[in-house]
Amino acid sequence: MRGSIVRRVAAIAALVVLGVAAYLAFWPVPIEPVPWKAQTPPGFTGAYAPNARLSGLRTIDIGNESGPEHIAIGPDGKLYAAMLSGDLLRMDPDGGKQEIFATTGGRVLGFDFDAAGQMIAADPMKGLLAITTDARVSVLTDHVSPDDPIQYANSIVVAPGGTIYFTDASTRFAPRYWGGTYAASVLDIMEQSASGRVLAYDPATKRCRVVAHGLSFANGIALSADGLSLFVTETGRYRIWKVDAGASDLDVRSGSPQAQVLLDNLPGYPDNLMRGRDGRIWVGLFKPRNPAADGLAEKPFMRKMLVRLPRFLLPLGESYGHVFAIDEEGRVTEDLQDPAAGYPETTGATETAERLYIHSLNARAIGWLPR
Structure with missing residues (x-):
C-alpha cells in the first residue's frame, strides 16, 4: 500500500x-527577445565613486499624491510636478500654495513650456498634449502619420524656434495596453528590439516627423546650447546619445556621424535629462544595473522564460538613489548618491539657483537639496 x-x-x-x-x-x-551584447558593468568607480551626497534629502509634502516623475519651473516662477495620478501640481518653489494645475486623465512623464507660456506635455496614454495657462488640455498629435501611432510619449523639450522634440520610448509596448508605464517599460527592455525613437512636431504645420529610431527604450531628452543637437538617454542599453536635431528617420545603429554615443556603459538605467545651470545637464539613474540582467543579454530564450514569472522575480535591480551632471562633451561634473535609497527610484534632477529638486517614479514627496 x-x-x-x-x-x-x-x-x-x-x-x-x-x-x-x-x-x-x-x-x-x-515579447520576442533579441540578443545583444552588454558590456561589463563599470560599477561605482571613477566619476561614480560611492558617496552619500544625495542622502538625507529635505522634502516637500504632496499630500496623497505620489511619483513626481518630472519637475520643472514654469515661466510664472512656479514649480510644476507630474504625478502618478495624472495630476499636474503647481506650487511655490518652497512647496507653498499647492494646487492641482491640470489633470490629463493619463500619466504625464515629461513636460516643457513654449514661448506662449503653455505647457507641452508627453503623456504615454494620450500622446503629445498642450495645456494652456488656464489648464485647458488638448491633443497636439497622437500619430506620426495615419498608420503610425505614437505609443509611448515620454520626455520632451521645446526648442526656442518652437519645434517640439520628444521621445516615443517604445513602438512595441503602449502603456495603455500593457498595464501602465512601468510594466510596458519592463517588457520593452526585456525584449530589446530597440523600437524607441525621437520625434519632432512642428506646431506651425502640425506635422510630426521621425528624427531618429533604433533606441532601446528612448527616454530623457535635452537640447544642446546651440540648438543643433539632442541628447537622448537609451535606458535599455545604459547610454546617452548625441543626435543631430535636423536628422530625418535616422537609424542610430547605422554608424552615421549624425548620431554618436556621448556616454556609454553607465552604472545604472538612465532616465530623465534636464538642463541645469552653467551648462550642466542632469541625469537620473532609476536603478543600478543588475549583473543577472546583463548576463541574460545574449540569452533571448531565458528572457522569454523570465517574463512568464511573477514580476517580483525579474532581475530589475535594487533601489539606489543616484543623479549626476555632465557637460555637453559627456564629462561628469557632479555625482550625488544615496546607497540607502531613502528617496526611491530617482529619475532626474531640476536645478535652480537655490535648490536641486529630485524626480522620482514612486516617492510620496518631492525631494530637494539646497544649492
Whole structure:
C-alpha cells in the first residue's frame, strides 16, 4: 500500500514538474527577445565613486499624491510636478500654495513650456498634449502619420524656434495596453528590439516627423546650447546619445556621424535629462544595473522564460538613489548618491539657483537639496 502511494505521489509530482516546465517554455508571452551584447558593468568607480551626497534629502509634502516623475519651473516662477495620478501640481518653489494645475486623465512623464507660456506635455496614454495657462488640455498629435501611432510619449523639450522634440520610448509596448508605464517599460527592455525613437512636431504645420529610431527604450531628452543637437538617454542599453536635431528617420545603429554615443556603459538605467545651470545637464539613474540582467543579454530564450514569472522575480535591480551632471562633451561634473535609497527610484534632477529638486517614479514627496 505504502509503495503504491509513493508511486502515485511521484507520478503527480512528475506531472507538476512537467506542467511547470511546459509553462515556462511554451506559454505565450508578448515579447520576442533579441540578443545583444552588454558590456561589463563599470560599477561605482571613477566619476561614480560611492558617496552619500544625495542622502538625507529635505522634502516637500504632496499630500496623497505620489511619483513626481518630472519637475520643472514654469515661466510664472512656479514649480510644476507630474504625478502618478495624472495630476499636474503647481506650487511655490518652497512647496507653498499647492494646487492641482491640470489633470490629463493619463500619466504625464515629461513636460516643457513654449514661448506662449503653455505647457507641452508627453503623456504615454494620450500622446503629445498642450495645456494652456488656464489648464485647458488638448491633443497636439497622437500619430506620426495615419498608420503610425505614437505609443509611448515620454520626455520632451521645446526648442526656442518652437519645434517640439520628444521621445516615443517604445513602438512595441503602449502603456495603455500593457498595464501602465512601468510594466510596458519592463517588457520593452526585456525584449530589446530597440523600437524607441525621437520625434519632432512642428506646431506651425502640425506635422510630426521621425528624427531618429533604433533606441532601446528612448527616454530623457535635452537640447544642446546651440540648438543643433539632442541628447537622448537609451535606458535599455545604459547610454546617452548625441543626435543631430535636423536628422530625418535616422537609424542610430547605422554608424552615421549624425548620431554618436556621448556616454556609454553607465552604472545604472538612465532616465530623465534636464538642463541645469552653467551648462550642466542632469541625469537620473532609476536603478543600478543588475549583473543577472546583463548576463541574460545574449540569452533571448531565458528572457522569454523570465517574463512568464511573477514580476517580483525579474532581475530589475535594487533601489539606489543616484543623479549626476555632465557637460555637453559627456564629462561628469557632479555625482550625488544615496546607497540607502531613502528617496526611491530617482529619475532626474531640476536645478535652480537655490535648490536641486529630485524626480522620482514612486516617492510620496518631492525631494530637494539646497544649492
